[in-house]
Amino acid sequence: MSDARHERAWAIGILAALAALALLPLAVRRDDVLNFVFLVLLSITLAQSWNVVAGYAGQVNLGHAAFFGLGALLARRLWIGGAPIVAAMAAGAALAAAFALVIGAPAFRLRGAYFAIGTLALGEILRTTVGNVLPEISTLPAATIAGYRLTDRYYMALALAALSVLAVATLAGSRAGLGMQAIREDEAAAEASGVGALRLKLTALALSTALAGLAGGLFGYYHISYYPAHAFNPTWTFDALLMTYIGGVGTLHGPVLGAVLYVVLKEYLAVRWVDFHLLIFGALFVAIVLLLPGGLVQAVERVRRRPAGPSGR
Amino acid sequence: MSILAQQLLLGLLIGGLYGLAAAGLSLVFGVMKVLDVAHGELIMLGGYGAFFAVGLLGLDPFASLALVIPGALLLGVVLYLGLFGFVVRADEETRVKNSLLIGFGLALALHALAVRLWTADERSIVTPYGGAVLTLGELTIPLVRLLSLLLALLLIGGLHLLLARWRWGKAIRATAEDWQAALLTGIDVRRAYLLAFALGTALAGAAGTLVSVGYSVSPSIGLEWTLKALIVVVLAGLGSMLGTFVGGLVLGVAEAASAAAFGGPYREVVGLVIFVVVLVARPRGLFGK
Numbered sequence: 001m002s003d004a005r006h007e008r009a010w011a012i013g014i015l016a017a018l019a020a021l022a023l024l025p026l027a028v029r030r031d032d033v034l035n036f037v038f039l040v041l042l043s044i045t046l047a048q049s050w051n052v053v054a055g056y057a058g059q060v061n062l063g064h065a066a067f068f069g070l071g072a073l074l075a076r077r078l079w080i081g082g083a084p085i086v087a088a089m090a091a092g093a094a095l096a097a098a099f100a101l102v103i104g105a106p107a108f109r110l111r112g113a114y115f116a117i118g119t120l121a122l123g124e125i126l127r128t129t130v131g132n133v134l135p136e137i138s139t140l141p142a143a144t145i146a147g148y149r150l151t152d153r154y155y156m157a158l159a160l161a162a163l164s165v166l167a168v169a170t171l172a173g174s175r176a177g178l179g180m181q182a183i184r185e186d187e188a189a190a191e192a193s194g195v196g197a198l199r200l201k202l203t204a205l206a207l208s209t210a211l212a213g214l215a216g217g218l219f220g221y222y223h224i225s226y227y228p229a230h231a232f233n234p235t236w237t238f239d240a241l242l243m244t245y246i247g248g249v250g251t252l253h254g255p256v257l258g259a260v261l262y263v264v265l266k267e268y269l270a271v272r273w274v275d276f277h278l279l280i281f282g283a284l285f286v287a288i289v290l291l292l293p294g295g296l297v298q299a300v301e302r303v304r305r306r307p308a309g310p311s312g313r
Numbered sequence: 314m315s316i317l318a319q320q321l322l323l324g325l326l327i328g329g330l331y332g333l334a335a336a337g338l339s340l341v342f343g344v345m346k347v348l349d350v351a352h353g354e355l356i357m358l359g360g361y362g363a364f365f366a367v368g369l370l371g372l373d374p375f376a377s378l379a380l381v382i383p384g385a386l387l388l389g390v391v392l393y394l395g396l397f398g399f400v401v402r403a404d405e406e407t408r409v410k411n412s413l414l415i416g417f418g419l420a421l422a423l424h425a426l427a428v429r430l431w432t433a434d435e436r437s438i439v440t441p442y443g444g445a446v447l448t449l450g451e452l453t454i455p456l457v458r459l460l461s462l463l464l465a466l467l468l469i470g471g472l473h474l475l476l477a478r479w480r481w482g483k484a485i486r487a488t489a490e491d492w493q494a495a496l497l498t499g500i501d502v503r504r505a506y507l508l509a510f511a512l513g514t515a516l517a518g519a520a521g522t523l524v525s526v527g528y529s530v531s532p533s534i535g536l537e538w539t540l541k542a543l544i545v546v547v548l549a550g551l552g553s554m555l556g557t558f559v560g561g562l563v564l565g566v567a568e569a570a571s572a573a574a575f576g577g578p579y580r581e582v583v584g585l586v587i588f589v590v591v592l593v594a595r596p597r598g599l600f601g602k
Contacts, residue, residue: 121540122585129582
């Protein structure tokens with residue numbers, strides 16, 4: 001089966017599963033179940049957003065949390081100020097993407113690991129500054145809390161997860177997406193064969209950060225109160241990176257599977273040991289980088305293809 | 314005026330630790346082209362090592378270096394054989410990227426492990442002479458921090474001598490310069506890598522000890538110290554350990570100056586801004602040749 005057809009089959013399968021989840025609030029009235037699935041959906045969006053720039057364009061962005069945070073900040077402000085939530089989230093996404101384009105040109109002067117540590121520092125600058133400027137906790141107005149309905153958040157998360165999967169599926173088969181993958185494999189060779197590397201990297205970054213901004217907006221819409229700097233915490237970046245790599249970086253379904261696995265194990269372990277999941281996922285991640293660069297998706301693929309003889313790798 | 318001078322002095326004192334923290338990272342990166350972003354977590358482990366050496370064995374905190382440094386050397390050997398030794402087989406670009414990712418996973422795991430074992434509380438070593446100060450005109454100098462600065466300088470000076478005079482020190486430098494040429498002259502490059510990584514980890518352990526004496530450790534200090542070390546490495550460039558020490562002092566003073574100018578919470582920002590600006594202005598100049 002060719003890769004493109006393979007990916008399309010996965011896209012259809014994942015979207016069908018998400019469509020089925022739309023019926024969940026009708027069948028189950030338990031808030032804990034809906035909250036749990038909400039977290040999975042938010043994580044899928046976050047992982048998929050990171051996957052665009054890191055998985056397809058090959059640029060490891062360690063400042064991803066900054067864009068999540070910007071989206072959360074603006075969307076929540078506008079929404080509490082009276083704007084419709086969809087418009088507020090779109091504005092948050094636009095701010096995140098605009099900021100990405102401003103820093104993108106200088107940041108992409110850095111290659112590989114230098115881009116990674118440069119963006120890590122940028123994210124920390126933003127987090128510290130937001131923490132200093134907005135030290136107060138942000139709480140929804142009493143009237144909003146009284147009218148809070150979990151199902152609204154749930155359907156918003158569902159829509160965003162579907163959007164992120166659709167965006168990546170569309171990108172993967174497009175001319176731009178193929179160009180990004182060429183850059184990921186060998187930037188100099190891609191440029192030599194006529195791919196405009198900087199323009200495509202900026203496109204990838206803008207799309208990635210817009211999705212991250214939307215995910216951030218969803219976070220701001222979901223939580224009753226949190227410190228604004230929390231949405232800029234580097235753990236959002238680290239979560240996205242772990243989910244994406246463990247599932248399979250640069251594939252459509254890898255980050256989705258990674259996100260499901262990550263949230264399930266995290267919530268399960270959190271009952272007894274807070275943050276213990278990071279020990280397991282940190283170690284798993286190291287093992288994957290060393291032994292299995294394609295993540296769990298690749299592992300499954302290898303097992304499946306073995307009877308048919310050795311694969312291309 | 315004297316308040317400002319006092320702040321700058323304290324900045325200078327912590328700057329020595331920044332230099333020591335960066336020295337290990339600089340050595341590992343310069344020699345192996347391995348960017349170990351778990352360096353801050355190694356510092357954190359060193360801090361806990363000293364904390365328990367003092368608490369359980371009743372050692373003097375500075376004397377605990379005699380235990381922490383060999384322990385960290387050993388840890389470095391284990392980490393090299395178990396993890397980073399696999400990375401150096403790849404070409405340079407993959408090496409930097411994979412080591413970054415591995416260091417990152419290691420950092421997360423060590424952080425979670427530290428929380429699990431020792432809780433998330435901040436700890437610092439209490440000494441009988443912890444409150445002692447020297448007075449110099451209107452300035453007060455905490456004795457422990459001054460000793461830390463001097464020890465940091467001593468350790469970096471020692472490393473400098475080791476690299477300059479010792480047979481294997483020269484091999485490490487030759488490997489940093491050009492590993493292929495080093496290989497051709499009969500140097501065991503893998504062993505030079507192993508030694509450099511072990512020495513880098515030992516420096517992290519020593520830095521952690523001094524951090525837990527003069528300041529405090531908690532499982533979450535890792536990222537902060539990794540960033541400090543990265544900033545200093547970018548400021549000072551690779552190749553000169555004494556230059557790295559001076560870079561640390563510069564960062565410490567710059568932080569203190571910006572805290573005085575913009576308020577305490579911004580002290581972290583100035584170093585990061587310097588880092589990003591220098592990195593973007595000279596994307597390859599500082600790390601590469």
